[in-house]
Amino acid sequence: MPELPEVETIRLGLQKKIVGLKINNIKISNSKSFQEDPKLLQGKKVLDIWRKAKILGIELASDLTLLIHLKMSGQLIYQGKEKFIGGHPTKDMLDEMPNRSTRVIFEFDDGSKLYFNDQRKFGWIKLMDNGQLKMDKFLNKLGPEPLEKRFTWLVLKENLLKHKYQSVKIVLLDQSVVAGIGNIYACEGCFLGNIDPRTKVSDLSEHQIRRLHKGIIDSLKAAIAAGGSSKTHFINEDGVKGKFLDYAYVYDRQGKLCKKCKTTIKKIKLGGRGTYYCPECQR
DNA sequence: TGCCCCCTGCAG
């Protein structure tokens, strides 16, 4: 589910809440979600939280890191020792934790808890030491982080050209081309770049690649500012939904009017995935 | 490069 902006939203929120806490106990109700021995984590202090692409890394004391991938339906929800302190449960908030899709619960030394919910059970939590992190195939395959300076339009061009004859929108979903983009921001980035998502990479002009580059960055930044996108599952660590889909130009807007030119937004299928675009703005 | 699969639940 979550793409870069959603995972980043969770990272920013959790950072303030769990760094410095020690893990007391772990409860696992779906053995596929987390396959390590929970005892390995007992007493470990949380040192920092980072994000790479759609992966969250929770750095623990003594050379251990929890890697978390939320895949399509994962959630990480933090509950302080006093439930909902400060904010009151609104319709945005999930019901009581744990709920039917809770798969793993981390309990901290101050009594607070972190719930890993995952309706579809595609997500995973892994435990690695620094050596394993360095060797990890999945992490090592990831391409540039789109919000870092290294991600220039020339880098985008070079990486897109790994799949010359494919549609640009499909290529944007390849995590080795750009890290962290998923179906929403591939669609939104193409819109902001005025690129028809079906365009073959080899047919893109340099001018178009520059526009696409800017479009990707702009849509990701706007989404982070809005607290991410919530279509069905995404909520942040406080259980609150992101607002970005209110601002989206094309994603999930088929049949509605383009916010720029009033043309009807279309939905097609590309590489098996729903793809949304404005036939007028994107050529 | 293009399926099929891992799962569950919801809309049409």
Add this chain to the structure above:
DNA sequence: CTGCAGGGGGCA
């Protein structure tokens, strides 16, 4: 009931 969903791995 069928098809579809913010992901990505494995297989031919």
